[in-house]
Amino acid sequence: MSKQIIYNPEARQRIMHGMNTVARAASVTLGSAGPAVLIQHRTDGIAPIFTRDGVTVANAIIQEDRIADLGGRMLRDVAGSVSRQVGDGTTTAIVLARIIASECLKSVAAGFHPLELKKGLDLALTLVEQHLHRQAVTGVTADWIEKIAAVATKSEPGVGQLLARALAELGADGTLSFQLGSALQDQLDIVEGIHFGQGYLSPYFVTDKTRNEAVLDHPYILLYDREITDLMNLVPILEQVADQNRPLLIIAENVHDQALTGLLLNHIRGVFNVVAIKPPGFGDKRLNRLNDLALLTGGQALHEGRGDQLERVTLAQLGQARRAVITAEQTTIIGGIGDQARIRQLSRSLRQQAEAIRAQKPGQGSATGNRHDIDELEERIAMLAGKVGHFQVGGITDVEIKERLVRIENAYMSAKAALEEGVLPGGGVGLYNCLPAIAEVIAENAEQQQGIAIMRQALAAPLQQLLANSGLSGETVLARLDAESDRRQAFDIQHQRYGHFLEIGIIDPVKVTRLALRNAVSVITTLMATESVVMEIPDLSIMDGYSPEWAAATREDPRM
Template sequence: MKQILNRFHKTELVSLINKSQRGYQSINDSLHRVQLQPKPKVNFKPSYKTVRLKFGSEARNAIIRGVSRLSETVQITLGPEYEGGDPKITKDGVTVVKSIIEPIREEDMGARMMKKIAGNTNLYAGDGTTTSFLLGNQLLKKGYFAVEFAGAHPIGLKRGMDKALLVVLDFLKNMAMPVTTEDEIFNICMVSSNYNQEIARIVAQTMDAVGLEGNVNIVESPTGRNKFNLVNGLIYERGFVSDNFVTEFKVQQKCELEFPLVLVVGNKVKTVQQISHILEVIKPTKRSFVLFSEDLQEDPLSMMVFNNSKGIIQSCAVNVPWMANVQKEQLRDIAIQTGATLVDDEYELKLEDVKIQHFGSAKKIVVDGYNTHIVGGSGVQEKIDDRLYEIQLALAQEKSPHLKQILRDRYQRMRAKIAEIEVGGRTEAERGELRDIIVDSLNSAKAAMMSGLLPGGGVALYQASKALRNGLQHLVDDENERIGVQVMADALQTPLRMVIENKIGKDCGHIINKIEESNNIFAGFDCRKGKFSVDDNYCVEEIVDMVDTGVVDSLNVIKTVLQDSVSLAALPLDHYQSKREIF
């Protein structure tokens, strides 16, 4: 029996060995065939969130190439004229840069940094984005050469730039002049609007009429002409109750209703029956409807949303916030401004008794998630003046600092003016360009009214550069900081040179020498008077006082540009490596 089992095991073992040998031979044959075949070309695609690392000068080189290419594209828009030829769609720097995407990922990092800085400048200053591109590019390039070839330490270089920035801002603050007249606002708007006199005059009149506390709406002109209108209005820091009321999604979610009826309720709207009666009263008028109340609860809100969705009655609801027992006083302010009757149980007028004569109206009401703009309320001016007098009396008698501030806010809100600038133009492209110019002019005018004026055309920055050079030794503690201050001083001369060269199309060293010889810190080159003669091949080079000529900038815009440019330049210099996540 044992012999039989042993024979069986030996036979099985031999068969297994034979099979394994045949399998090994087949594997070898397959590998040999694979090696003989040509290898297919496979394009490697990085997996999700692959990180590509670059260090030192290689990383900085890639970022600077992206920044430089973007800056060279945008800097030709600096100044009042641009000899670039047709077609010309826009001359706004931030508009140009938004459409640029670099094909090389590392260089696109630099371009994206530039876009972020430009967006920040546009957000906080509203203008000066091209100058921030130019300064940021010059600071970054000069700082890079200082680190790579002059042996400067990046941290010391950054400290020098920061010290220079503080000196420049202090110099410009002492140089600034206050804005006191409409003509000075007009001069600011002329520069920001690329010397469009019609737009500059409209914006100057608008800002002179509404002031810093007023609000300006930009709308499409029904006549195709540019003009501005002054209307009554209120602005409340309270948005819609539900985003189901939204009618426009282009830029931000908002509900915009023209010539709506307005009902102001001093109580909570609790039941469907209450809102049903209101909707039945409104339905025959075929007009939209805005409800201001203490609190619109869920059931009546659902009914208003249902009517909206079915297109029966276009409506919106705003709850006025409770604030130190003045909620009903704020509702009364809205009622007086719109010509409505306050619906309140205390005044013996209930929701069930509301008729069409208890409604007010407005030219337009715009409600977003945070604010409500009531434009052109139909309230009687005499009643509005009486209401303002009541608030003044209450303010004089009130002792609580908190309640006094609330009364001041109500008074300023009631007195605030709202202007509408109608944008003309025959095509959508033309209207879009005019809208961009108006927005830039408005932002520059507001910034100048808040902070003051500086000589324009790059002159203020050029004079600040001279101040840095003269006080260079008193600013620094070591050689690295000295190089940082020197980099800042060199970069500040670039905007003046670029404005002149964009006009004359050649080197401007001889014009800079004339500006130096004038011994006037406000002296500069007026590009409007510098006419270039093609026949005689020369340019009329006139040196003028920039403030007297009306070529001015806003201190707040220049301040924001400088801070953003130094921030942009410092970031790549401070870091020795870069990484890119590829999706």
């Protein structure tokens, strides 16, 4: 396929145009006063997406100019990375990346060397991160979590209390799943659950396209320690499960192509609802995890070595649970029917084994092996004793519920981030207060000094964008904050008042703020070093004679 090469300055100009397009649409969602964005669904007849989430807006924008779309993709990557790490702060990251990119490209056009600018930005980033850690307020309380949730959800009433309760009962390492509720009010249900890092074997198992999850209600659970190669071996148990009108979760060493294809075809056609995953653990430890799952779900782990045959499995040998939620990377099983007394007994036994290893004197056994054994035991104990929370998001319409679900899930991740690194003044003030940390820095040369100057402009950008979204005078607010001797003062845009950030509830987690800035700098410094873009020229002749209307009516593709 032939290639198209675009050189600077045209390449950078078109990339920057794409960034501006995405940032202009997404940045309006920043802050509690920020308006929402309405996104047309790609399928006709389905309600549009109503969102106040920056990464959702960015992901929805695909530009016709492919070079400009590269710029938009950079912002999507920045926001997506922050979203995956901490949930909140996606729009802040977009705003930061846009201003840094804009100022860097101006500087490069003026003759500054990109690599020297990068050194200046990296130096400023290091100093800002150190300042953020020094200014962090740790020892996060339930009251702070409520206020953090209020900021992240744009002042949703009652959400903060539920999230604070979830974190109190589950802990920072606990699992809280979110789903669309059927009531007007939000509901939090915390139950005993099993959580481990194995996802579905094929994305075609997905039942919830919006969240890319496979959800099974009241499933039977088949536990098998070997690979499944022949679908016919599964047919007897599949028929028994289908007669009960319930789904089946298969946990096996692997499901080979032929058997997996058969499962997927029947699953897609609605013959039966089934999902296949691998068990947790690795190597010789995997058998222990399979036995643990059997104990937790009230089933029996099938071992071919002791004569268990897949084609002779009965319903009595299967585990059961109230619900299973499987994503591409992890599985959560809620409400297993295992014997709690036996589970507690096994947990005590595992703890005793772990304590015995810890009590060994130096030189007894391999240090690396001992550490590995302790880690394995602790992971099994956590799975046996774990709790899982279930947050049902309420609302009047599906559009409203889906929009709230994203914000509430982001708020939960933001609260967990606050527990890790502490909090600081929110509403863009935390970054704005970092300006003195780099005000007096003298770099090695003028080009690096220009990179530090660009960082100074970026630190003020989120606060300025927040004020612009609320229609307030930025100069007045910035002057008042500059006049404050207490660096923990913040500005409540919604109620237009100043005060200590903990008292007025304008709180941001340090980790969210730090990662938003770090990801923005990382992506944009890559852009600066770009001198040309190589793109494939698409062959449009393959679409000759293609009519979407005709293809939809006949279910055929004329290109075939």
